[in-house]
Amino acid sequence: MTRPIKELKGFKKISLEPGQTQTVALDITPELLAFYDVNMKYVVEPGDFDILVGNSSRDEDLQKVVLTVTG
DSSP, rough: OOOOOOOOOOOOOOOOTTTOOOOOOOOHHHHOOOOOOOSSOOOOOOOEEEEEEESSSSSGGEEEEEEEEEE
């Protein structure tokens, strides 16, 4: 089954003053990675997931971490 190249799994809007920083945490749970397969079972397939973080969906705005799911 083909999945979209990018899927939004969470976001949090914050306001910062110039020069201010803030840590934001978003939980990536198995349920967020699951989808319905061809047999209509809700599954998380094993493999690597690119977790992209940034202020837009443009590739040049994103930082990437790889999450590996084992089966």
